[in-house]
Amino acid sequence: MNENALFAPVTDIKGVGTKTAANLGSLGIYSIYDLLFYFPFRYDELQTLPLDQIMDGQKVLLKGIVATEPFLTRFGYKKSRLSFKLRIDHDIVMVNFFNQPWLKNKVEIGKEVAVYGKYNVARQSLSAFKFVAEKENDSGMAPIYPVNKHVKQKKLVGLINFAIDNYLDQVKDIIPAKVREKYRLLTDQEIISKMHHPKNGNEAQLAKRSAIFREFFIFQMQLALLTSQSNEHNTGEAKKYDLKAIAKLTASLPFELSADQKQAVNEIYADLFQKRQMRRLLQGDVGSGKTVVAVYAIFAAITAGYQAALMVPTEILATQHFNKIDQLLRPLGVRVALLTGNTKTLERREIYRELTDGTINVVIGTHALIQKNVIFKNLGLVIIDEQHRFGVGQRQALINKGECPDILAMTATPIPRTLALTVYGEMSVSEIRHLPAGRKPIISSWQTSSQMDSVYRLMREQLAAGFQIYAVTPLISESETLDLKNAEELHQKLSHDFPDQNVVLLHGQMPGPKKDEIMADFAAGEIDILVTTSVIEVGVDVANANMMVIYNADRFGLSQLHQLRGRIGRGQTQSYCVFVADPKTDSGKARMKIIASTNDGFKLAEEDLKMRGEGDLFGKAQSGLPEFRVGNVVNNYQTLVVAQKEAKALVQADPKLTAADHQTLKEILHYKDLEQNRV
Ligand code: ADP
Ligand code: MG
Numbered sequence: 001m002n003e004n005a006l007f008a009p010v011t012d013i014k015g016v017g018t019k020t021a022a023n024l025g026s027l028g029i030y031s032i033y034d035l036l037f038y039f040p041f042r043y044d045e046l047q048t049l050p051l052d053q054i055m056d057g058q059k060v061l062l063k064g065i066v067a068t069e070p071f072l073t074r075f076g077y078k079k080s081r082l083s084f085k086l087r088i089d090h091d092i093v094m095v096n097f098f099n100q101p102w103l104k105n106k107v108e109i110g111k112e113v114a115v116y117g118k119y120n121v122a123r124q125s126l127s128a129f130k131f132v133a134e135k136e137n138d139s140g141m142a143p144i145y146p147v148n149k150h151v152k153q154k155k156l157v158g159l160i161n162f163a164i165d166n167y168l169d170q171v172k173d174i175i176p177a178k179v180r181e182k183y184r185l186l187t188d189q190e191i192i193s194k195m196h197h198p199k200n201g202n203e204a205q206l207a208k209r210s211a212i213f214r215e216f217f218i219f220q221m222q223l224a225l226l227t228s229q230s231n232e233h234n235t236g237e238a239k240k241y242d243l244k245a246i247a248k249l250t251a252s253l254p255f256e257l258s259a260d261q262k263q264a265v266n267e268i269y270a271d272l273f274q275k276r277q278m279r280r281l282l283q284g285d286v287g288s289g290k291t292v293v294a295v296y297a298i299f300a301a302i303t304a305g306y307q308a309a310l311m312v313p314t315e316i317l318a319t320q321h322f323n324k325i326d327q328l329l330r331p332l333g334v335r336v337a338l339l340t341g342n343t344k345t346l347e348r349r350e351i352y353r354e355l356t357d358g359t360i361n362v363v364i365g366t367h368a369l370i371q372k373n374v375i376f377k378n379l380g381l382v383i384i385d386e387q388h389r390f391g392v393g394q395r396q397a398l399i400n401k402g403e404c405p406d407i408l409a410m411t412a413t414p415i416p417r418t419l420a421l422t423v424y425g426e427m428s429v430s431e432i433r434h435l436p437a438g439r440k441p442i443i444s445s446w447q448t449s450s451q452m453d454s455v456y457r458l459m460r461e462q463l464a465a466g467f468q469i470y471a472v473t474p475l476i477s478e479s480e481t482l483d484l485k486n487a488e489e490l491h492q493k494l495s496h497d498f499p500d501q502n503v504v505l506l507h508g509q510m511p512g513p514k515k516d517e518i519m520a521d522f523a524a525g526e527i528d529i530l531v532t533t534s535v536i537e538v539g540v541d542v543a544n545a546n547m548m549v550i551y552n553a554d555r556f557g558l559s560q561l562h563q564l565r566g567r568i569g570r571g572q573t574q575s576y577c578v579f580v581a582d583p584k585t586d587s588g589k590a591r592m593k594i595i596a597s598t599n600d601g602f603k604l605a606e607e608d609l610k611m612r613g614e615g616d617l618f619g620k621a622q623s624g625l626p627e628f629r630v631g632n633v634v635n636n637y638q639t640l641v642v643a644q645k646e647a648k649a650l651v652q653a654d655p656k657l658t659a660a661d662h663q664t665l666k667e668i669l670h671y672k673d674l675e676q677n678r679v
Pocket of ligand 1: 412437
C-alpha cells in the first residue's frame, strides 16, 4: 500500500480546484488525510418517531413522500418560505423551509425524502432545517463540522464522505497494537468511520475517547523525539560569557533589575555555562519585565561568541521587541536585525547573508525565521516568546538551525508547573512573580454600556492631562469582515464623540508597514485614542498610554483580558482599565467581577483554566496552552499524561523509529512536521 496516496493534496479529488483547496486550507485541511481526520465537533441526533409520539418543539427526522408541488412565498429581501405537504403513511405534515428558496428544485411530487426540523404539534407542521442524505440518515447522527465563511458545511460533508468512501481502507494504524490493546482504543480506521458516522451517541463518545488519545499521542511523540534528540546531541558547549561586558549592559539600564529578574538571569546564566543544553521556561505576568531578562541571555550568548534568535508570534510584537532590544544592545556593539514576512526582498537577502557570515549577532522575527533560507553561522541561543502560539514542529525548525542551541521559552500566561511539563516536555522553570518596584497597580472597573457617561468623563480627564487611550473591540465573530466593521464603527463613534482628539484605527488586516507606522505614531504621542481589535494583544509598550477601554469585554477570555490590560500601567502614573460589558450569563458576570477585582495573572490563569472547562471559546490563543482539535488539555488531562508516558516509553525503546511497526507512525510524524511548518 502506498501511504502517499493519503497525503495527496485535496486537489486530487475530482472537482476540487485551487480555489476550493485554498478555502480548505483556511481550515487546516490540505490533504485527503486531513479530510479523514477532520472531525465533527457535534452531531445532530436525527431521531425518527411516530407522529403521535413527537412532542411540541421537538427536533425530529421525518421520512415520507412529497404530496404537493412546493410553494414558494417571498417576504421582501432575502426572506422566504418554501412549503409542501409530506405524506407519512396516512398522515399529512406541512413542511416549511425558511430562507432556503433554492431547495425548491429538490422537491418533486412522489419523491421519497427525509427532512430534519422542529415539529409543531398543533399545526402538524415541521419547521425544517435540512434534507438529510442517505449516509446520515442511516446512522441517525448527522455530523456537524467546524467551518468558516469560505467553506460550507454541505461541501465539507461531501468531501469528507468521498474521502471515507475511497480512501478509508488505506489508512494504517499509528498507535502500536500493544498500546492500543492496553487502553482498549479503536484502530485508526474505526476512529475515522465512527467519528464521522456513529450509530449513536455512545459510539460517538467511544470514538472520541480514542481520537483524543491519538491526537495527544502524536503530540507527545513529537515532544519525546525532540527531547531525545537534544539529549543525544547534548554535547553542547559551555558558553563562556564575558561578565565585564555584561556589567556595561547593567550600567546602561535606566533601572535596577527586580529580585525576581535577577534570579531568573542567574538561573539562565548557570544553564548557559553548563555543557548541557538549556531548556528553560520563563513565566512572568505581562509587564513583569521578561524582555530585559531575555536581553541578558542574548547578550551573554553573544559575548561568548554565538548568535541568538528571538521568535515571536506577531509582527507588531517583533517590531516592538526589535526596537527595544536594538536600543539596549546597539550601544554595546551588537548588530540586531528584524526579519518578518514584510521585510523587503532586498533587505531580506542582506539579512540572510549577514546571518550566514555572522555579521548579525541577534535576529528578531516572526515565523519568517524558520524559512529555509535562514542559515546561521553559529546559532547558540533560541528564544521563543509566547511559545504556546507555535507548534512543536515550528519550534523545532528554529532550534534545528543551530547545533544544540540553548532554548529559552517565555510565556505571559503562567500555568501550573506539572501542566507545563506535560505540554512542553522537560523544562526548567523560572518565574517572575512580582512586578518591578514603583509600579502603581492599575485601577480596574466593570461598567455596563448604560454607564458610558462616567467612562467618557474619565477618558476626558486623562486626555486633558496629556495621556493616551486604547479602545479595544474583541474578535466577536469568526468573520474577519464583521470584526473589522465593529472596529470601524467604534472608530467613527469615538471620532464623533471626541472631535478634538486624534482618533486612529489599527486593525489586523492592515498591511504590516501601515501597522508599524500607526504604532510608531502612537508611541510618539501623536495619536490620542487608538481604536484596535486584539492586534495589540501582546507585548506592546507605550508608557504614556495609561487608560484602556475594552468593549464587549465579556467576549474575551480572562487571560486575554489580562494580557490586554497589561499594555497599560507601565509608567509612573496611575492607570485605568474599564471593562465595558453587558453579560447575560452568570458565568459572564462572574468573569467581569474577577477581572475587575484582581491584577494577579497567576490567579486569573487558574480561574481561566477552570472556566475553559465550561466552553469559553474566546481568547484561546491567550490561554497559555496549546490547542488541540479533539482533546482539551484541561478536561482530558489524564489522557494527556498517559499518552505522554506511552510516547516516552516508545521513544526510549526505539529512538529512531526503525522498528517495522513504527513506520506508519514515523511517516505521519514527518507529515505533521511538514504541515506545521507551512507558513
Ligand atoms: P513583559 O515582556 O514581561 O510583558 P516587559 O519586558 O515589556 O514586560 O517590561 C515592561 C516594562 O517594564 C518595560 O517598559 C521595561 O522597560 C520595564 N521594566 C522592566 N524591568 C524593570 C525594572 N526592574 N524596573 C523598572 N522597569 C522595568
Ligand atoms: Mg513580553
